Amino acid sequence: MGTREHEIYDVVGIGFGPSNMSLAVALEEHQANVPARPITAAFFERQPAFGWHRNMLLPSTTMQISFLKDLATFRNPMSRFSFVSYLHESGRLAQFVNNQDFFPTRQEFHQYLEWAEASLADKVTYSSEVTAIRLPAEAGPGAPEYVQVEVRSAAGAGTRVVNARNVAISTGLVxxxxxxxxxxxxxxxxxxxxxxxxxxxxxxxxxxxxxxxxxxxxxxxxxxxxxxxxxxxxxxxxxxxxxxxDDTPFANQVFDPSAVDDYYFGTERTREAFWRYHKNTNxxxxxxxxxxxxxxxxxxxxxxxxxxxxxxxxxxxxxxxxxxxxxxxxxxxxxxxxxxxxxxxxxxxxxxxDTMEPTKLLGDLDRYCLRDEAGRHRVERDYRLVTTSDLPVGIYLQGGTEHTHGLSSSLLSNIAVRSGEVADSIISRRTDRELEQEIAETVSETV
Ligand SMILES: Cc1cc2nc3c(=O)[nH]c(=O)nc-3n(C[C@H](O)[C@H](O)[C@H](O)COP(=O)(O)OP(=O)(O)OC[C@H]3O[C@@H](n4cnc5c(N)ncnc54)[C@H](O)[C@@H]3O)c2cc1C
Known part of the structure; x- marks a missing residue:
């Protein structure tokens, strides 16, 4: 994909594993519903091509979640990016059902992800590692409208900079x-x-x-x-x-989308109980x-x-x-x-x-990001880092939120719903911003 140098993207995604793929799907499906209001998005992935834990695609190893916890189904059961849609297109839907198994092999899930990626390839640039996120060099007084994402190309094209109103960090486990x-x-x-x-x-x-x-x-x-x-x-x-x-039905509830609210809005004791009783789910x-x-x-x-x-x-x-x-x-x-x-x-x-940790990528920007008493990043319910008011840019985390959003943070269980929440947040914050601008312009015209 060719990113445009001076464009300010609505969102730049860092990493293109299942989490940010799922975000790309959510944004695309939003766009299909509201074609006149396109959200501009660009994703960067350091691998030369799509790959999901390729080095662990051992024969016969199976998924540890149901095939229905794919890129989209829990958010939009009608999505054309669902695992069922993939099976249908591959001509294997009937055989899959006859197999009577909720847990496909990792090889098959990888094939599903590759199939979905083929329809999203125009949004992602491979062999491109994001090395830093920083304030624009030319930032004047007042809160910056966007940040700059520094991208190093492994294909020898050097380093370039992409402007983003929001970033979605999803660089995975370490x-x-x-x-x-x-x-x-x-x-x-x-x-x-x-x-x-x-x-x-x-x-x-x-x-x-x-x-x-x-x-x-x-x-x-x-x-x-x-x-x-x-x-x-x-x-x-x-x-x-x-x-x-433990993947028995009651224990498995800790990965339900509703468990995120119970965890997020719970007390410190609630959150501790989740880990104490249910760590053995994963x-x-x-x-x-x-x-x-x-x-x-x-x-x-x-x-x-x-x-x-x-x-x-x-x-x-x-x-x-x-x-x-x-x-x-x-x-x-x-x-x-x-x-x-x-x-x-x-x-x-x-x-x-180790869990995903954005501090290094954030560099100097980290000083705008607030932390809790234990020194961990504070995160809004919509997965946005809590920042001081002088950084209105949205920095979203897809992963690394075990301390705020619970056990499913680094897993696939909730990616469809989480990506939908991130997409909704990006879209509604854009609407708010545009409304504020309109009001400001009307006021200045009136004055
Ligand atoms: C072997 C294995 C099996 C698993 N099986 C399951 C399972 O069955 N069910 C489940 O729920 N979870 C499973 N997991 C957990 C795993 O975290 C999720 O499956 C999933 O990979 C999370 O997706 P993600 O996009 O958040 O992270 P990842 O899949 O790790 O993707 C992150 C991507 O970001 C890229 N990246 C990193 N840094 C940069 C950078 N600076 N610039 C650009 N790109 C960058 C990486 O190359 C990578 O492609 C498994 C994990 C492993 C290791």
């Missing part, structure tokens, strides 16, 4: 490695798994280990066990075994099916008396010693006072992600 352990060609974070795995000769992987007790850790352990029939596979688990993700837990699959493999080994799948429970990594292709992991088990050492050909840290 992979977390243990302190002092960098990833390299033998030590990987789960977010780079397939890319690094595919660079290896599988015959050279005779001993591999996976660190972590969450969904990605269990999925990677299962994948390595199945793909490397000659290899020793060790699962280094900080708990005494994998814990199950965090450091594993789907029942994957746990049973792994246990079945382990038990079959017991029966055959031939073990190559090892679960090192209550165990943490103390140190990783690297030299060429040699990797030695120093382990500390709560069941053993002596440290153990394990030599591996590849080590995967499925140690999770």
């Amino acid at each position: 992979p977390r490695m243990p302190d002092g352990i960098p990833s390299d060609e033998r030590v990987w974070h789960s977010s780079e798994f397939l890319e690094k795995y595919n660079r290896m000769d599988p015959d050279q992987l005779k001993s591999v280990a996976v660190v972590g007790a969450g969904q990605s850790a269990a999925e990677i352990t299962r994948f390595l066990y199945d793909m490397l029939p000659h290899a020793q596979v060790s699962a280094i688990i900080p708990s005494y075994g994998y814990s199950v993700a 965090y450091s837990v594993v789907d029942d099916e994957v746990i049973r699959d792994l246990h079945r493999r382990s038990y079959e080994e017991e029966v055959r008396n031939n073990k190559r799948l090892h679960f090192l429970n209550l165990t943490r990594v103390d140190e990783v010693k690297r030299a060429g292709s040699d990797t030695r992991v120093v382990l500390h088990s709560l069941l053993d006072s002596e440290p153990q050492e394990l030599d591996v050909d590849a080590l995967v840290f499925a140690t999770g992600y």
